[in-house]
Amino acid sequence: MNSPSQTPPAARAKPAVRGADRAFAIIAHVVLGIWALLVLLPLLWMIFTSFKSSQEILTSPFGLPETLRLDNYARAWREAQIGDYLWNTVIVVGVSLVLVMALGAMCSYVLARFRFPGNRIIYYSLIAGLTFPIFLAVIPLFFVLNGMGLIGKGPMGLVGVILAYVAFALPFTVFFLYAFFRSLPEEISEAAAIDGAGDFRTFFQVMLPMAWPGIVSVAIFNFLGLWNQYLLPLVLNTDRNNYVLAQGLVNLQAQQGYRTDWGGMFASVVITVIPVLVVYVLCQRQIQAGVSPGTDK
Structure with a gap:
């Protein structure tokens, strides 16, 4: 021992x-x-x-509501036009997300899996977009979109905002998915080529499903960033009828100096936050799965 x-x-x-x-x-x-x-x-x-009256909020800010004032949400939806702002935001963010994920997935796949002259230049140029402060680009971007007739009233005003959102989110999307596509095994794409699949079929039917966890993860990150975006719509979205939620909330807060509907204000904030919470709760497993490749090396 x-x-x-x-x-x-x-x-x-x-x-x-x-x-x-x-x-x-x-x-x-x-x-x-x-x-x-x-x-x-x-x-x-x-x-x-959000369930309190304005008087309760001012006199007892940390107390529980005496009664659940659901009329706060009704006023926020109708009088404060949160319903219209929410609809505009869903359109802008939804269309932007579809475009940026489609373009970002195809661009990152080509840059990661193919070698051609200028490959690294294109990749590093896109990555450089992550280091460029957005507030330095909004004024030139305004004049460019205004010259194209995409600033102002009507649906075309939303088109300008959508294009700006896509340009804003594309560098991050390519940066994220580039590493993901690089990690996928070469043997799978080679096997697809032996079976007679072309480049398009290999991408859409073989590689894209394998990269699905990463695509879902970056789509969620883009959704959160675009949903909370304020600077771009503030400069580019000048039509009040096209306001998104961030602009609507700021406009509603400015009006509180003349009106005392704080209950409606907090109800509007809750309506704005609910979609983000729902998306995160439903997709948290996809976010965790996206940190690793879809197949083992």
Whole structure:
């Protein structure tokens, strides 16, 4: 039987390692718990406040509502035109998301799987777009779109915003999906070619389904970024009838200096946040799956 002095160093180190792991896990759980409270408490306060009257909000901002004032949501939907702003946002973000995912997937696949002159130049040019501050581009972009007749009243005003959204989200989409397509095995595309599949069929029927977790993940990130976008529509979307939710909320907040409908204001904010929460809750597994390739190497 070995004496304590003869115990191997690795065996003596195991309790210390386990203790350090346990301490790290406790600290990590405490930090995550505090972070969760910092995120959830303001959200819950906003939801409770949306059911209060303006007088309750001013006199008892942290108390529970005496009655659930559902009329706040009715006023926000009709009088504050949140329903119209929501519809405009769904159109702009939906069309932009479809375009940017289609273009980004095809562009990243070609750049990742094919070699041709200028391949790296195109890729690095797109990546450079991630480093360019958006506020430096909005004024030139306004004059370009205005010269094309895509600024102003009518549906064409939304077309200009959609094109700007696509250009804004495309570099990130290519950057994300490029690494994903590069990680997919070459043997699968070679097997498809042996079976007689062309480049288009290989992409749409073989490689695209394999990259689906990454595509869903980047689509969710793009949705969140475009849904909360404010600077681009502020400069490019000048028609009040075409306002998106971010513009509508700012306009509604400015009106609170003359009107005291704070209940309707908080109800409008809740209506704006609900689609984002729904998308995240339904797609959180896809986000986690997107951090790794669809097949093992």
